[in-house]
Amino acid sequence: MQNDIFGKCVKFTSAREIMAAGVYPYFKRIESAQGPEVIIEGQRKVVVCSNNYLGLTAHPKVKEASIAAIKKYGTSCTGSRFLNGTNDLHEKVERKFARFVGKESAILFTTGHHANLGALSTLVGKSDIVITDKLDHASIIDGCRLSMGEMVRYRHNDMADLERQLIKYPSNGKLIVVDGVFSMEGDIANMKDIVRLAKIYGARVMVDEAHSLGVLGETGRGIGEHFGMESDIDVLMATASKSLASIGGFIAGREEVIHYVKHMSRSLMFTASLVPAAVAAIDASLDIVEKEPERIRQLWANTRKMKEGFNALGYDTRTSDSPIIPLTIGEDMKAFQMWRMLYDEGVYTSPVVSPAVPEGQAIIRTSYMATHTDEHLDLILDAFEKVGKQLGIIPGGSKRVKSKSQKHRLKNDWSFPFTKGQMSLITKRWIKNLWSFKQ
Numbered sequence: 001m002q003n004d005i006f007g008k009c010v011k012f013t014s015a016r017e018i019m020a021a022g023v024y025p026y027f028k029r030i031e032s033a034q035g036p037e038v039i040i041e042g043q044r045k046v047v048v049c050s051n052n053y054l055g056l057t058a059h060p061k062v063k064e065a066s067i068a069a070i071k072k073y074g075t076s077c078t079g080s081r082f083l084n085g086t087n088d089l090h091e092k093v094e095r096k097f098a099r100f101v102g103k104e105s106a107i108l109f110t111t112g113h114h115a116n117l118g119a120l121s122t123l124v125g126k127s128d129i130v131i132t133d134k135l136d137h138a139s140i141i142d143g144c145r146l147s148m149g150e151m152v153r154y155r156h157n158d159m160a161d162l163e164r165q166l167i168k169y170p171s172n173g174k175l176i177v178v179d180g181v182f183s184m185e186g187d188i189a190n191m192k193d194i195v196r197l198a199k200i201y202g203a204r205v206m207v208d209e210a211h212s213l214g215v216l217g218e219t220g221r222g223i224g225e226h227f228g229m230e231s232d233i234d235v236l237m238a239t240a241s242k243s244l245a246s247i248g249g250f251i252a253g254r255e256e257v258i259h260y261v262k263h264m265s266r267s268l269m270f271t272a273s274l275v276p277a278a279v280a281a282i283d284a285s286l287d288i289v290e291k292e293p294e295r296i297r298q299l300w301a302n303t304r305k306m307k308e309g310f311n312a313l314g315y316d317t318r319t320s321d322s323p324i325i326p327l328t329i330g331e332d333m334k335a336f337q338m339w340r341m342l343y344d345e346g347v348y349t350s351p352v353v354s355p356a357v358p359e360g361q362a363i364i365r366t367s368y369m370a371t372h373t374d375e376h377l378d379l380i381l382d383a384f385e386k387v388g389k390q391l392g393i394i395p396g397g398s399k400r401v402k403s404k405s406q407k408h409r410l411k412n413d414w415s416f417p418f419t420k421g422q423m424s425l426i427t428k429r430w431i432k433n434l435w436s437f438k439q
C-alpha cells in the first residue's frame with residue numbers, strides 16, 4: 001500500500017535491536033507486589049526505580065481500605081466524574097486532600113497526567129502565557145500544548161532566565177508551572193525566587209507536587225511546607241501514584257478556580273472516574289501520612305545514607321536534594337551496560353539517556369523508600385561499587401565503611417554486545433521520539 005500509515009511501525013526496529021542485545025531495560029514484567037524488593041524472571045531484585053516513597057503499597061490499612069471499597073462500591077464507577085462517575089468516596093478524598101495541603105478546594109482526576117492536562121488546558125487561555133522550567137514533566141508540556149495560550153520555557157532552575165521571560169510579556173495573563181522536585185535530577189524548585197518574581201511581574205504559580213508530596217516538609221505536605229510558603233502556591237497538582245500508593249491526580253486551589261477546572265476540563269469530563277479501590281487507597285494513605293510521620297524521617301535517613309555512600313564511592317550525584325538520586329554515568333552505551341550489570345547483581349534501576357539528558361551525561365536514576373532496609377541499601381552500594389569500578393566510572397579504592405548487613409554475594413559474568421557507535425545510533429533513534437518535546 002502506498003503511503004501506508006503503518007510504514008513507520010514496520011521501520012521501527014530500535015527497541016527490538018536493544019531487546020535482542022539483552023540490554024532492554026523497559027516494560028520489565030514484575031511478578032510480585034511493588035515494594036523494596038520485587039520478583040522479576042523468578043529472581044529477587046532490590047528496587048531503586050520506584051516512586052513508592054513511603055512504602056505504603058504494602059501497608060495493611062491501605063490494602064484493607066481498597067478491599068472494603070470493592071465490597072461496598074464494586075469494581076468501577078463506569079462513567080465520567082461529570083455524569084454517573086462521582087461517588088461519596090471521591091468527594092470525601094477531595095475534601096481531605098484540600099485540607100491536607102491547606103487549600104480551599106480540590107478535584108480528583110483519574111491520573112496525574114490527566115490532572116495536568118485538565119488544569120493547564122483550561123487555565124491557560126488564548127492570550128495567556130504559560131512559563132515552564134525546561135525540565136518540567138512531560139504531562140505539564142502536554143497540558144501546555146493542549147491549551148490555547150503560548151508556552152515559554154526557561155533554563156532549568158535559572159531565575160535570571162525566568163525573569164527575562166516574564167519581562168517579555170507585560171500585559172498577558174501569566175502562569176509559571178514547575179515540578180516541586182524534578183523527576184530526573186531530584187533537585188528542588190527555587191520556590192522563594194519563583195514566588196518573588198511572580199509577585200513582581202503579576203504571574204500565578206502552579207506546582208506539580210508529584211515527587212514532593214509525602215516527601216518534603218516535616219509532615220509531608222510538600223514544597224510549600226518545606227519553604228514555609230503554602231499560601232504562595234496558587235494551584236497545586238499532586239499525583240496519588242507515588243507517596244499515596246494508588247493512582248489519581250489532584251488539582252487544589254481557590255474554590256472558584258477548582259470549580260472552573262471541574263466544569264471545563266476535557267480530561268476530567270471525557271474519561272471514566274477513578275475506581276473505588278484506588279480512591280479508598282488514597283484515603284487510607286493520607287491518614288497514614290498524617291499519623292506516621294516517622295516514615296518521612298526514615299525516607300530521609302535512607303536518602304542521606306545513599307547520597308553519602310555514593311559520594312564516598314566517587315559518584316557524581318549532581319544537584320539532587322531529595323530521595324531521587326541520579327548518578328552521572330557518561331555515554332548512553334555505558335548507562336545501558338551499567339543497567340544490565342546492576343540488574344544481574346540484583347539491583348533494579350532506570351537508565352536515562354540522551355536527549356532526555358545532554359549528550360554524554362547519561363544517568364542511572366535511583367530513588368529510595370522509607371521501607372528500604374540497611375541490608376537493601378548496602379547491597380545497592382556494593383553493586384554500584386563493583387560495577388562502577390569495572391566500568392571505570394569511579395576510582396579503584398573504596399572509601400566506604402562496610403556495615404555488618406552485607407551478607408549477599410555479588411556476581412558478574414556478562415559482556416556488552418555493542419560498540420559505542422552502534423549503541424548510540426540505536427538508542428538515539430528511539431529515545432529521540434519519546435523525548436522529542438525536550439528539544
Ligand SMILES: Cc1ncc(COP(=O)(O)O)c(C=O)c1O
Nearest residue numbers: 111112113137139183210239241
Ligand atoms: C512530575 C510528574 N508529574 C506528573 C506525573 C504524572 O502522574 P501519573 O503517573 O500519576 O499520571 C508524573 C509521573 O511520573 C510526574 O513525575
